[in-house]
Amino acid sequence: xxxxxxxxxxxxxxxxxxxxxxxxxxxxxxxxxxxxxxxxxxxxxxxxxxxxxxxxxxxxxxxxxxxxxxxxxxxxxxxxxxxxxxxxxxxxxxxxxxxxxxxxxxxxx
Numbered sequence: 255x256x257x258x259x260x261x262x263x264x265x266x267x268x269x270x271x272x273x274x275x276x277x278x279x280x281x282x283x284x285x286x287x288x289x290x291x292x293x294x295x296x297x298x299x300x301x302x303x304x305x306x307x308x309x310x311x312x313x314x315x316x317x318x319x320x321x322x323x324x325x326x327x328x329x330x331x332x333x334x335x336x337x338x339x340x341x342x343x344x345x346x347x348x349x350x351x352x353x354x355x356x357x358x359x360x361x362x363x
Contacts, residue, residue, distance in 0.1 A: 256303035263299035264316055266292045268323045275332065311354055318351035 270292025276285035303312050322344050328334040 256307055259299045259302040260312060260315060263296045263303075264319050264323070266296035266299060267316070267320050268327065270296060271320070271324050272327050272331070275328075311358065314354055315351055318347045321347055 270289045273285045273288035273292060276282065277289055278285075280286045280289075300312070300316060325336065325340070325344060329336050
């Protein structure tokens with residue numbers, strides 16, 4: 255259940271961050287409401303797996319997957335360009351998250 259909560263938290267964080275771009279400095283009401291509500295829900299769902307899993311591991315997963323998803327949305331939706339160093343860096347982030355989840359004993363302590 256912890257990873258379900260974590261993926262829900264990541265989903266809300268990605269929605270909120272995507273909406274943040276559309277707020278125009280919190281001058282547009284609907285994107286601003288989506289941003290604030292999204293972050294609130296994201297932090298609530300993030301708080302659930304942190305009760306039993308190590309905070310560093312949860313945060314590594316949250317931030318790593320969030321970075322990749324937000325970058326993909328920026329590329330697709332906002333037409334932001336990605337160069338080779340950006341793609342390599344994101345690949346390393348994903349490799350780090352996978353390494354932690356597959357090989358680290360931190361998840362069991």
